[in-house]
Amino acid sequence: xxxxxxxxxxxxxxxxxxxxxxxxxxxGQIHCLLGENGAGKSTLMNVLYGLYQADGGEILLDDxxxxxxxxxxxxxxxxxxxxxxxxxxxxxxxxxxxxLGHEPTKFGxxxxxxxxxxxxxxxxxxxxxxxxxxxxxxxxxxxxQQRVEIIKALMxxxxxxxxxxxxxxxxxxxxxxxxxxxxxxxxxxxxxxFITHKLREVKEVADKITVIRLxxxxxxxxxxxxxxxxxxxxxGRAVDLDVEKGAPKLGSPTFKISGLSAWNHAGTQVLDxxxxxxxxxxxxxxxxxxxxxxxxxxEAIIGMHGRTAGSIELDGQQLIGKNVKQVxxxxxxxxxxDRTEDGLVAEFTIAENLMLDxxxxxxxxxxxxxxxxxxxxxxxxxxxxxxxxxxGIESKASQLSGGNQQKVVxxxxxxxxxxxxxxxxxxxxxxxxxxxxxHEQIVATRDSGIPVLIVATELDEATQLGDRIAVMYKxxxxxxxxxxxxxxxxxxxxxxxxx
Amino acid sequence: MKQSLRTPISLAVISLIGLWLLVASTGATTxxxxxxxxxxxxxxxxxxxxxxxxxxxxxxxVLVAAAxxxxxxxxxKKTPLWLILIxxxxxxxxxxxxxxxxxxxxxxxxxxxxxxxxxxxVFGSLAGVLSERVGIVNIxxxxxxxxxxxxxxxxxxxxxxxxxxxxxxxxxxxxVSWVLATFAxxxxxxxxxxxxxxxxxxxxxxxxxxxxxxxxxxxxxxxxPRFDRILIPLLxxxxxxxxxxxxxxxxVYLMYLAVAGVWVALFKTRWGLRxxxxxxxxxxxxxxxxxxxxxxxxxxxxxGALAGLGGAFFTLGQVGAFGKEMTNGAxxxxxxxxxxxxxxxxxxxxxxxxxxxxxxxxxxxxxxxxPVPSEFLLMLPYALTAIAVAGLVGKVTGPAAAGKPxxxx
Ligand SMILES: Nc1ncnc2c1ncn2[C@@H]1O[C@H](COP(=O)(O)OP(=O)(O)O)[C@@H](O)[C@H]1O
Ligand SMILES: [Mg+2]
Numbered sequence: 001x002x003x004x005x006x007x008x009x010x011x012x013x014x015x016x017x018x019x020x021x022x023x024x025x026x027x028g029q030i031h032c033l034l035g036e037n038g039a040g041k042s043t044l045m046n047v048l049y050g051l052y053q054a055d056g057g058e059i060l061l062d063d064x065x066x067x068x069x070x071x072x073x074x075x076x077x078x079x080x081x082x083x084x085x086x087x088x089x090x091x092x093x094x095x096x097x098x099x100l101g102h103e104p105t106k107f108g109x110x111x112x113x114x115x116x117x118x119x120x121x122x123x124x125x126x127x128x129x130x131x132x133x134x135x136x137x138x139x140x141x142x143x144x145q146q147r148v149e150i151i152k153a154l155m156x157x158x159x160x161x162x163x164x165x166x167x168x169x170x171x172x173x174x175x176x177x178x179x180x181x182x183x184x185x186x187x188x189x190x191x192x193x194f195i196t197h198k199l200r201e202v203k204e205v206a207d208k209i210t211v212i213r214l215x216x217x218x219x220x221x222x223x224x225x226x227x228x229x230x231x232x233x234x235x236g237r238a239v240d241l242d243v244e245k246g247a248p249k250l251g252s253p254t255f256k257i258s259g260l261s262a263w264n265h266a267g268t269q270v271l272d273x274x275x276x277x278x279x280x281x282x283x284x285x286x287x288x289x290x291x292x293x294x295x296x297x298x299e300a301i302i303g304m305h306g307r308t309a310g311s312i313e314l315d316g317q318q319l320i321g322k323n324v325k326q327v328x329x330x331x332x333x334x335x336x337x338d339r340t341e342d343g344l345v346a347e348f349t350i351a352e353n354l355m356l357d358x359x360x361x362x363x364x365x366x367x368x369x370x371x372x373x374x375x376x377x378x379x380x381x382x383x384x385x386x387x388x389x390x391x392g393i394e395s396k397a398s399q400l401s402g403g404n405q406q407k408v409v410x411x412x413x414x415x416x417x418x419x420x421x422x423x424x425x426x427x428x429x430x431x432x433x434x435x436x437x438x439h440e441q442i443v444a445t446r447d448s449g450i451p452v453l454i455v456a457t458e459l460d461e462a463t464q465l466g467d468r469i470a471v472m473y474k475x476x477x478x479x480x481x482x483x484x485x486x487x488x489x490x491x492x493x494x495x496x497x498x499x
Numbered sequence: 500m501k502q503s504l505r506t507p508i509s510l511a512v513i514s515l516i517g518l519w520l521l522v523a524s525t526g527a528t529t530x531x532x533x534x535x536x537x538x539x540x541x542x543x544x545x546x547x548x549x550x551x552x553x554x555x556x557x558x559x560x561v562l563v564a565a566a567x568x569x570x571x572x573x574x575x576k577k578t579p580l581w582l583i584l585i586x587x588x589x590x591x592x593x594x595x596x597x598x599x600x601x602x603x604x605x606x607x608x609x610x611x612x613x614x615x616x617x618x619x620x621v622f623g624s625l626a627g628v629l630s631e632r633v634g635i636v637n638i639x640x641x642x643x644x645x646x647x648x649x650x651x652x653x654x655x656x657x658x659x660x661x662x663x664x665x666x667x668x669x670x671x672x673x674x675v676s677w678v679l680a681t682f683a684x685x686x687x688x689x690x691x692x693x694x695x696x697x698x699x700x701x702x703x704x705x706x707x708x709x710x711x712x713x714x715x716x717x718x719x720x721x722x723x724p725r726f727d728r729i730l731i732p733l734l735x736x737x738x739x740x741x742x743x744x745x746x747x748x749x750x751v752y753l754m755y756l757a758v759a760g761v762w763v764a765l766f767k768t769r770w771g772l773r774x775x776x777x778x779x780x781x782x783x784x785x786x787x788x789x790x791x792x793x794x795x796x797x798x799x800x801x802x803g804a805l806a807g808l809g810g811a812f813f814t815l816g817q818v819g820a821f822g823k824e825m826t827n828g829a830x831x832x833x834x835x836x837x838x839x840x841x842x843x844x845x846x847x848x849x850x851x852x853x854x855x856x857x858x859x860x861x862x863x864x865x866x867x868x869x870p871v872p873s874e875f876l877l878m879l880p881y882a883l884t885a886i887a888v889a890g891l892v893g894k895v896t897g898p899a900a901a902g903k904p905x906x907x908x
Contacts, residue, residue, distance in 0.1 A: 051786065072788025087783035089776050091899075100776055101787025103769040110767050152787075 001062055001078055001159035002026055003048075003191055008057035010040075010047055017043040019215040020057070025160060025191040030182060032202045033195045034221075035212035036234050036431035037401050041195045042084055044212070045162050049081050050074040061160075072101065080153030084164040084195075086145055088152075090138030095120050097137055098152045123151045127184055143174035150181065160191045167201055168428075173289060179205055197234065197431055199227040199241070200460065231432045239432060243464040245443045251280025255420050255451045260310035262296050270296045272475040274310070278420075278451035283442065285466030285483070286455045288494050293475040294455045295337060298424050301453070302334050303327040314420055328357060331419030333445075335409055335426050337455070339402075343409040346398035350390055351379035353397050354412050382411040387437060403434030410441055421445050424455040439465060459487055506578045507567035510586060513886060514564050517557035517590065520597045524549040527601040535607050537746065539736040549600045556593025560586055594879075598860070602867045609863055610743040610856070614751065615817060617855025619644055619826065621754055622809025623833025624840060624847040625761050629802030630676070631842055632765060633795050634778040634900040638694025639679050641830020642701035643803045646671040647810020649705045652821035655723035655814075664723055664815050665750075665808065672807020673800045675701060680799040684792050687904040702824055709823050717820070725819045726750060750808060750816045757805055761844040774798045778898035781905040791905050806830075835881070842897050854881075 003025040010018040017040040025031045035041050046052045048059060050068030058065050061077060068074045074081075088097050095116040104115040120133040129147045137145060146166060153161055163182070167175045182205055186192060196202060202209060202223070209221040211233045221230055231239040255278045262271035271293050278284045286294050299305040301312055303324045312319040319327055328334065336342035344353050355364045355375055363374050379393035386407045390400055397405060406426065413421070423442065427435045442465065446452050456462040462469050466483040471493035478493045527549050534541040563586040567578040595604060623640040630637035650671035655664025675697060682693040713721040726748035730736075735745035765771035773794055776784040781791045813825050832854055840847025861873045 049786070070788055071786050075788060081786070083786065087780070087786045089779045089783055091779060092772075092776070096772060100772065100784065101789055103772060105769050109769050111769055111772060 001191060003079075003160045003193075004060040004063070005044070005048065006058050006060060008044060008047055008059075009055050010043055010052060011055050016215050018047065018054075021212070021215075021217055023193075023210060023217070025193050026208075027159065027191045028186055028189050029207040030186050030192045030194050030205050032206040032209045033193055033212060034197060034199075034202055034209055034230060034234055035195075036197060036433060037403055038431075039212045039234075040215040041212060042164055045081065045164055045193070045195065048074065048162065049079060075101070075156055075158070078157065078159040079162070080155075080158030080160070081162045082146065082149045082153050082164065082166050084166075084168070086149050088137050088145060088148060090136075092137060093133065094131055094135050094137055094140075094148050094151075095133040097148060098133075098155060100152075102156060119155065120151060123154050127181060129181075143170055143177065146170065146174075146178065147181075158190070160193070161185060162193045162195070164195045165197075166194075167196060167198060175201065199230050199432075202230065203227070234431075235433050239436060241432070241436070243439045243443065245446075245465075248279075248283075248446065248467045249281045249449070251449055253277040253279045253451075254315050255453070256311075256313045257301075258311045258313075260297075260300060260308065260312060262300050262305055262309075263307040264296075265307075270475050271300065271308070274477055276470060276477065276480070278453060280451055281446055281449045282467045283446050283452040283454060283465055284480075285462040285469045286453065286472055287459065287462040287466075287469050287490060288457070288472035288478075290457050292472045294424070294472055296475075297472070298334070298337070298422055298453075298455060301327070301422055302332060325357075331417055333413035333416060333418045333421040333423075335406075335413055335421075335423035337424035337428070339405050339409050340398075344397040344405055347396060349394050349396055350383070350388065350400070350408055351375055351393040353408050354379050354382055354393075354415075356412065358416070378415075382415065386411040386441075401431075403430045406430055406434065406438060410438060414441060414445060418445065418450050421450055421452045423452070425457060426454065427461060428457075459490055462490070463487075502571040502575050502577065504568070504571055506583075507564060507571050509886060510560070510564040510567050510578075510583075513590065514557065514560040517553070517560040517593055520553040520593050521550070521557045524553045524597055525600060526550045529596045529599045529601070530603040531596075532603050532605045533607070533739050535738075535742045537730065537736055537742055538738045539733075540738065542738045544603075547596055549597050552596040553593050556589045556596075559589030560593075563589070595860075598864060598869060598871060598876075599867065602869075605863075607739055607742055609859060610740070611746075612859040612862065613852065613856035614743060614747070615855070616858045617852045618751055618754055618812045618816065619809040619829045620833045620836055620851035620855055621758065621848045622805050622812070623830050624836040624851050625757055625844055626672070626676070626802035626806035626809075627834055627837035628761060628765070628840075628842055628844050628847055629774075629805070630679075630799045631837065631901045632778045632898055633774045633798035634781060634898060634903065634905070635680060635683050635795055635799050636690040636694065636902040637676070637679065637799070637802065638691055638834065639675065639697040639830075640806055640833050641826055641828065642694075642697040643672040643675045643806035644810040644813075644826045644830050644833075645701050645705055645824070646675045647807030648813040648825055649708070649810075649821050650807070651811035652721055652723045652814040656720055659724065661724055661726060661815055665811055668807040668811035668815075669804040670807070672803040672805070672810060674803070676799050676803020676806070677796070679803075680796050683904065684795055687906065690902050690904075698830070705821070706823055709821065713821065721820050723815055723819065726816055748812075748816045750812045753808060757808070758844050758848045761805075765844065775898070778900055781900055785905075785907070791907070795905075809833075838897070839885075857881075 005021060005023040008018050008021040021044055033041055043052065047054045050071045050073050066077055095113055098120050099116040104112040106112045117133040120131065124131045129151065131144060131147055131151065137148060166178055170178060182192060182194065194205065206223045209223060211218045211221055213234060213236055218233055221233060227241055228239065231241055257274055257276045260271055260274040261269060264270050274297065286297065288294060296305055300308050301319065303319065303322050308320055314330060317330060340346060358364050364371055376393065383393060388404050388407045390404060397408060427438050442452060454465060463483050468480055469483055469485065470480045471478045471490065473494065473496040478496060479498045529547050529549055531545040531547065533544060563582050566582055570576045570578050623644055626640050626643055627637050647668035651664040651668035654667030655661055679693055679697055682688045683690045728746050728748055731745040735741045765774060773784065773789050777789065777791050777794045785791050814821050833851065836850035836854055837847045839850040857877065857879060861876045864871060864876065865873060
């Protein structure tokens with residue numbers, strides 16, 4: 001089935017999220033919709049899916065105009081959607097989630113769960129998903145949850161499939177698997193719209209690329225374009241994706257981890273005899289598939305992990321046994337994995353978030369009173385310096401886009417006297433422009449002679465940013481290798497095979 | 500994974516109550532009266548020495564606690580439910596015999612009194628289940644019960660017809676819950692606040708009409724007929740539990756149906772799946788074409804209608820007239836039953852029964868002049884349920900979206 005969007009316009013109040021957008025998706029093709037965060041990609045897809053009503057324009061299926069009053073209509077017309085934030089109910093089983101909205105029933109409206117299981121198995125087997133219909137969705141790994149979303153989208157024989165940033169939450173392996181699934185669906189003759197801002201993925205699967213910026217289509221691009229070309233179209237100015245960094249000026253190893261082990265609350269060992277050293281002016285990247293102990297390692301360093309043994313030394317001071325505040329006070333900058341959860345207070349203003357951990361001391365406080373004038377000046381300065389796009393320093397953190405939230409966190413952490421920077425997936429979910437900026441800041445921190453530890457799940461980021469790479473697998477460090485090591489060797493190390 | 504020791508440890512701790520019963524027992528004799536006139540065959544009354552019974556109860560509890568440790572550590576399994584039921588039976592048996600030391604315990608009367616007190620609680624908790632499962636916090640159960648009681652009395656008196664009274668109660672409860680739903684869904688007002696306001700408002704309205712209208716014209720407005728008991732043949736003649744469960748008014752039979760019906764509807768039907776989906780993650784429900792608002796209105800109003808029926812039990816089932824604030828806070832206890840019952844209609848009904856039993860026990864002991872302070876007894880079931888839920892059930896989480904308004908963009 002061929003899908004055409006013609007002149008779609010969608011406004012939210014005064015802001016135009018989609019401005020006269022045209023797009024055609026052909027069966028048996030993967031059509032990439034590429035654009036920065038906030039470009040209006042999700043809005044466009046929500047219009048297509050009947051979740052929003054367009055202010056102008058029309059939707060055509062096989063050249064016939066259709067109108068969707070709600071998602072039910074869109075589904076009935078053969079449109080399936082894999083949402084950016086999974087639309088799954090964690091306490092339901094896979095089968096229950098998949099049938100929701102068009103449940104098979106027996107006499108008297110009773111649910112026919114056997115039929116539901118059969119439907120799940122059918123699709124799961126056809127595409128090799130290996131999903132158990134009776135598993136509780138909340139217990140499944142993210143990659144499998146996404147397959148449940150795909151099964152759900154395929155139910156009712158959908159012919160047009162929309163994937164809205166499906167790889168944002170996936171590990172490299174899971175991403176590869178998803179790419180394979182998308183190709184399979186293309187072979188099956190589906191028209192696929194794939195939304196993303198990750199250029200490697202676009203280049204791997206796209207048959208056709210459309211770039212959207214600030215609500216407008218800026219043009220089509222060939223899948224053969226270079227990543228820098230695509231990025232420049234997206235951002236609207238020349239962008240250089242390669243991280244620019246000179247050779248490191250190494251100092252002495254001021255940060256040392258030796259014999260570090262840790263256990264979780266259930267008593268399972270999550271870190272196993274970790275030994276690492278980072279020198280002044282060096283970036284060490286911890287690579288590995290998510291969930292192999294990286295989170296626990298950063299937690300152990302900043303004093304958030306309760307059950308640890310071994311030693312973590314910074315400038316000769318033992319960090320184990322210290323609490324988070326004491327560790328931060330020793331000059332540890334920390335950019336957490338989940339910025340909305342651990343890095344920011346959503347309901348606080350940008351200014352308040354910028355002084356969060358120092359609100360009790362000079363120069364932000366004098367005695368018991370806050371120095372509001374100073375705070376204002378400080379916040380305004382940081383807004384400028386870190387290019388935080390917001391209405392002003394009084395905007396709430398929750399109103400910012402992901403990229404700008406991350407800049408607030410960085411601005412706060414980097415404006416202290418640092419002796420070590422720890423950043424966990426600092427560019428996760430960010431747009432190209434912000435990624436570039438975050439990378440620059442991290443390199444600048446390194447060049448000021450500070451040891452830096454980065455957790456990365458994207459191999460590209462690991463090799464570009466790191467001076468050395470330590471690969472973790474099942475709580476152990478498989479090996480520490482130079483950043484020039486090949487992708488295939490690193491990939492093997494991530495599966496636990498030491499180089 | 501290793502089984503946690505929470506269950507065995509809680510059982511062991513609660514067993515201390517059994518030990519205390521044993522230490523504090525005087526060796527007096529308790530008579531248990533089991534027979535009622537309708538029984539097919541009469542069981543003899545039983546005389547029990549309280550020390551012996553306390554010893555039996557304590558031994559039972561210790562054995563189950565030990566078995567529970569065995570299950571957790573040696574078999575690495577959860578303690579089976581039947582063991583916990585045996586434990587609960589031992590505990591209640593021990594407490595009851597001990598409380599009635601030196602007197603006669605009329606077991607059937609205790610149980611049927613308990614059921615009578617539990618009827619509004621059970622209906623109320625069903626209203627809460629239906630409302631919270633779909634994502635609307637229902638603090639206003641008490642107002643729905645009260646509205647049901649008031650309107651059923653009025654409607655039945657005016658029409659001289661009990662069934663008109665019942666229908667009035669259903670409509671009354673539904674209207675109050677409609678107000679709750681409208682403010683929560685359409686005007687996005689904090690659901691707790693609407694609930695509290697409704698509770699106060701309905702008390703005010705019914706008090707007003709009671710004083711201005713009912714008080715002086717009782718026969719005109721507030722003298723409804725009352726439902727007669729219907730004895731179900733055979734079932735109702737089973738000794739002890741027969742007359743308790745199956746010699747009851749229509750409303751009680753409706754309650755059995757309602758508990759089963761709500762359970763089936765919620766967990767076995769298409770409608771129920773959608774209700775629960777809306778209560779967990781309304782946006783996800785929306786994206787598959789489920790009408791979130793309509794689902795919320797309907798579920799909340801069916802709940803309100805059931806609470807109305809529970810209210811009618813006060814007037815048409817028991818007292819035979821409406822009285823000021825006659826729910827006596829039953830709606831709040833129903834709320835507790837709902838939470839202890841983990842938002843499950845059947846568990847909530849059992850919690851309601853347990854709470855009704857405790858209240859009734861208090862009255863029963865007052866009559867025989869027991870020295871045990873009645874406040875202590877009133878506290879006991881809540882304390883026990885709290886321990887049971889914390890220790891045996893574990894973390895209770897309600898529907899994820901309960902209390903959160905859904906704002907459609
Ligand atoms: N429901 C909404 N109300 C108001 N503004 C919105 C809403 N949804 C999206 N927007 C705004 O529209 C723009 C496009 O958002 P979105 O389509 O989510 O971008 P993308 O998916 O490309 O990252 C953003 O500026 C966003 O803040
Ligand atoms: Mg989006």
